Amino acid sequence: MKTQEKQNKTLETSFEELQEIIKKLENEEISLEDSFKLYTDGIELLKYCNNSIDKVEKQLIILGENKDSDEL
Amino acid sequence: MNNVYSVTQVNLYIKNMFIRDYTLNNIYVKGEVSNCKYHTSGHIYFTLKDGQGQMACVMFAGQRNGLKFQMKEGQSVIALGSISVYERDGKYQLYAKEIILDGSGYLYEKYEQLKKSLEQEGLFDSSHKRPIPSFAKKVGIVTARTGAALQDIINISNRRNPYVQLILYPAQVQGEGAAATVVKGIKALDKLGVDTIIVGRGGGSIEDLWAFNEEMVARAIYECKTPVISAVGHETDTTIADFVSDLRAPTPSAAAELAVYDIKKYNADIETLNRTLNYQMQKKIIGVRNQVKQLSMKLVYSSPIYQVRQKRQNLMDMEQKLSNLIEAIITRKRHQLEIYAEKLEGLSPLKKLSKGYALVVNSNNEVMNRLERAKVGEMLQISVTDGDVIARVEELIKKERKL
Numbered sequence: 001m002k003t004q005e006k007q008n009k010t011l012e013t014s015f016e017e018l019q020e021i022i023k024k025l026e027n028e029e030i031s032l033e034d035s036f037k038l039y040t041d042g043i044e045l046l047k048y049c050n051n052s053i054d055k056v057e058k059q060l061i062i063l064g065e066n067k068d069s070d071e072l
Numbered sequence: 073m074n075n076v077y078s079v080t081q082v083n084l085y086i087k088n089m090f091i092r093d094y095t096l097n098n099i100y101v102k103g104e105v106s107n108c109k110y111h112t113s114g115h116i117y118f119t120l121k122d123g124q125g126q127m128a129c130v131m132f133a134g135q136r137n138g139l140k141f142q143m144k145e146g147q148s149v150i151a152l153g154s155i156s157v158y159e160r161d162g163k164y165q166l167y168a169k170e171i172i173l174d175g176s177g178y179l180y181e182k183y184e185q186l187k188k189s190l191e192q193e194g195l196f197d198s199s200h201k202r203p204i205p206s207f208a209k210k211v212g213i214v215t216a217r218t219g220a221a222l223q224d225i226i227n228i229s230n231r232r233n234p235y236v237q238l239i240l241y242p243a244q245v246q247g248e249g250a251a252a253t254v255v256k257g258i259k260a261l262d263k264l265g266v267d268t269i270i271v272g273r274g275g276g277s278i279e280d281l282w283a284f285n286e287e288m289v290a291r292a293i294y295e296c297k298t299p300v301i302s303a304v305g306h307e308t309d310t311t312i313a314d315f316v317s318d319l320r321a322p323t324p325s326a327a328a329e330l331a332v333y334d335i336k337k338y339n340a341d342i343e344t345l346n347r348t349l350n351y352q353m354q355k356k357i358i359g360v361r362n363q364v365k366q367l368s369m370k371l372v373y374s375s376p377i378y379q380v381r382q383k384r385q386n387l388m389d390m391e392q393k394l395s396n397l398i399e400a401i402i403t404r405k406r407h408q409l410e411i412y413a414e415k416l417e418g419l420s421p422l423k424k425l426s427k428g429y430a431l432v433v434n435s436n437n438e439v440m441n442r443l444e445r446a447k448v449g450e451m452l453q454i455s456v457t458d459g460d461v462i463a464r465v466e467e468l469i470k471k472e473r474k475l
Binding site: 046 | 205206207209217226234235236237238239240241242260261264335338341342345346348349352353356357359360
């Protein structure tokens with residue numbers, strides 16, 4: 001996975017890809033090499049999912065009232 | 073006294089007159105509510121009155137969706153329905169299909185008109201609706217800064233996922249100029265870049281909610297590139313904003329549920345995925361390991377070591393056989409040799425000498441077996457068992473011997 005791709009990946013697609021990987025891994029026919037590749041991809045995706053959540057509690061941001069949107 | 077009619081006949085006749093009347097079949101009647109009774113059957117019986125008169129009215133249970141508020145004594149309402157005769161009592165009454173509060177009547181009409189025209193224009197098309205992101209990181213809110221709606225959204229959001237950033241655009245949600253601030257808020261948040269925008273407010277009268285029925289709000293929602301969840305009033309309040317939004321939430325709380333994903337569920341999902349991934353990989357590895365074990369066993373049995381051992385065994389067997397054979401041959405030959413030796417011994421001339429025979433050779437060392445091979449005076453050598461005798465020929469005497 002390229003860094004560029006990773007950055008653009010949404011959690012939704014990551015989840016979809018993970019499901020896809022698991023589906024492939026469940027297939028008995030798959031070669032060990034392929035499964036290793038899939039597994040590392042999967043772990044990578046999981047790591048990415050976890051990292052992409054900013055686990056800092058957020059305070060409500062209140063935008064300035066009566067200001068033009070241009071100032072935002 | 074011609075033409076006497078029964079009461080029923082007359083009532084029926086009058087009823088038919090009402091039924092044939094176009095106006096009476098679809099009429100808006102304005103008045104004040106009195107004697108309002110919600111019957112257990114679901115029907116509502118009430119009277120509409122004004123300064124000079126009154127009219128009996130009924131709304132049957134089947135029409136109840138035409139009434140969006142709790143009708144109370146003294147309210148000024150507009151009832152849409154048909155006027156007909158109740159033959160049993162010989163009275164006419166209004167059969168209401170729809171009742172709206174007066175004053176909102178005009179707004180209601182406007183609402184219907186706008187709804188129709190925007191619908192025709194395609195603003196409500198489901199093809200235009202965007203899916204709400206499942207994992208929004210930033211959620212924009214356009215509502216009043218001090219409303220219950222905002223508190224509800226904050227509470228739900230914090231409970232579900234405190235890591236999601238909420239950004240409020242404080243808008244005026246009712247009164248003059250409300251729609252304009254709502255529009256500004258939508259545009260501002262769209263421009264700012266959030267994942268989802270919640271537009272809404274808590275419950276209120278149709279006038280209170282009116283900003284969300286305005287065309288400019290509808291268009292702002294339609295043009296907004298960020299998915300919009302509308303959350304106006306209660307479940308029963310449906311505004312134009314709800315039709316045009318990408319998703320309609322029945323309440324602001326529900327909007328927060330739809331916009332903010334549950335972090336606990338997310339973590340559980342991730343955990344499950346992780347476990348499944350590991351389980352599948354382990355299963356795979358165990359499977360492959362077993363395969364390797366089986367194959368290696370097969371390989372061991374088909375190993376050249378086994379073949380070499382086998383061959384070596386064969387070789388040893390053959391060697392054994394060979395040496396046995398050669399030994400047998402040697403024994404036989406030796407035996408034969410012994411026989412020959414014995415035979416040879418029997419033929420040995422030395423044995424004859426021991427019986428008195430002797431070997432005589434002449435001076436030329438030829439066997440002296442005929443008279444002609446020697447002359448008188450010639451020295452002959454006679455070999456006996458233990459030596460030789462040298463003798464001189466004295467005489468040659470010829471004799472006939474029969475052999």
